[in-house]
Amino acid sequence: xxxxxxxxxxxxxxxxANADETLSLxxxxxxxxxxxxxxxxxxxxxxxxxxxxxxxxIRIQRMKQLLRQGDTVSGAIYAVGFGSGSRVYExxxxxxxxxxxxxxxxGQDMHIAxxxxxxVFGLLIMAATERGVCFVHFGESIASLIQALHTxxxxxxxxxxxxxxxxxxxxxxxxxxxxxxxxGPRPDLPxxxxxxxFQVSVWKFLMSIKEGQTMSYKQVAEGxxxxxxxxxxxxxxxxxxxxxxxxxxxxxxxxxxRGGYRWGEERKVRLLEKENPRKIT
Numbered sequence: 565x566x567x568x569x570x571x572x573x574x575x576x577x578x579x580x581a582n583a584d585e586t587l588s589l590x591x592x593x594x595x596x597x598x599x600x601x602x603x604x605x606x607x608x609x610x611x612x613x614x615x616x617x618x619x620x621x622i623r624i625q626r627m628k629q630l631l632r633q634g635d636t637v638s639g640a641i642y643a644v645g646f647g648s649g650s651r652v653y654e655x656x657x658x659x660x661x662x663x664x665x666x667x668x669x670x671g672q673d674m675h676i677a678x679x680x681x682x683x684v685f686g687l688l689i690m691a692a693t694e695r696g697v698c699f700v701h702f703g704e705s706i707a708s709l710i711q712a713l714h715t716x717x718x719x720x721x722x723x724x725x726x727x728x729x730x731x732x733x734x735x736x737x738x739x740x741x742x743x744x745x746x747x748g749p750r751p752d753l754p755x756x757x758x759x760x761x762f763q764v765s766v767w768k769f770l771m772s773i774k775e776g777q778t779m780s781y782k783q784v785a786e787g788x789x790x791x792x793x794x795x796x797x798x799x800x801x802x803x804x805x806x807x808x809x810x811x812x813x814x815x816x817x818x819x820x821x822r823g824g825y826r827w828g829e830e831r832k833v834r835l836l837e838k839e840n841p842r843k844i845t
Contacts, residue, residue: 571596572610575603576707579615583622584645589615611707612714612722621724622706625680674720678713679737680706683744685831688807689713690737691722696754697736700807702827716805740808746838750775753809759800762793766800773814776840780818794818802826808835 575592592615593600607615623644630640676698678691689709691699699716703709714722742748757764765788772787773779779787781801785794801812807827813835817823825832 568598568606569610571598572603572607573707575607575615576611576618576711577705579619580622580706583619583626584643586645587615587619610714611711612718612720613710618710621710624724625706674717675723676713676717676720677723677733678710679724679733680709681737681741683741685744685834688737688740688744690733690740691717692733692736693756695756697806697809698756698758699805700740700809701805702807702831744808744838751809755806755809757806759803762790762796763800763803766797767804767806767810767812770801770804770810770812770814773811775811778814778816778836780816782818784815798823811835814839 575596578592578595579587589600589604593603596603598606604614607613607618611618613621623646627640627644627646630643631637635643674693676691676693678689678699680687680689682688685702687703687706687709689699689701689703689706689712690697691713699713701709701712703712710722714720736751736753739748739751739753743750757767759767766784769784769788781794781797782791785791785797788797790796797815801815802824804810804812804826807813813825813832815823822829822832822836
């Protein structure tokens, strides 16, 4: 299983590096040393979308970035590898994800728009439902970020296209990007929280911790009225899938040490330094 996952990640990296080129399923299958049918099925199981849909998602994300940088629509369309404008409009109306096995599982059907940006803290993915932001992760590659999103929402329709939800999402992720670069205030965005009642109570309390301040897990437990549940508080912090907007990085160990962080201790240190440079040495 680990071997095929490694091959699939390599295929995803190949698609990212050559998204503007024509990549056939047969060509990718040959690289992975599997049949085209097997690659199509396993890639969809791992990422929630097919290799072709993954390539189009990468193209659309890059096209939107070029448009933000001032490129013309036609220039951006051809630069990212779409042969014509009509192909773009076909893609922006296509909803991707939701495998047959997902339908059979009886899980909740959700429509989730997502976008990926390069920030001063590394690659970041933000995803949102019609109710608000439901997922913010840092990562090392677009492939790993989309895989993490699909793992968290295996039954969802994943949509990287600029529809009504993702048009708003672009503004939200840009606001977060500016905040991380210290070029704007911390955005107050609508959130779609998914967790147990206890987890949600912890996450809401974390959002009350002011920028520049930190608390221990025990203090958070006391703050939610459950002073003996500090270990459960730590687990709730670890289960947080909305980085920065739910500031679990502001929670430290009881001895004052920084403790772990889902997205790496270095990022935790940098976030704390950004929020209070005089307090972190």
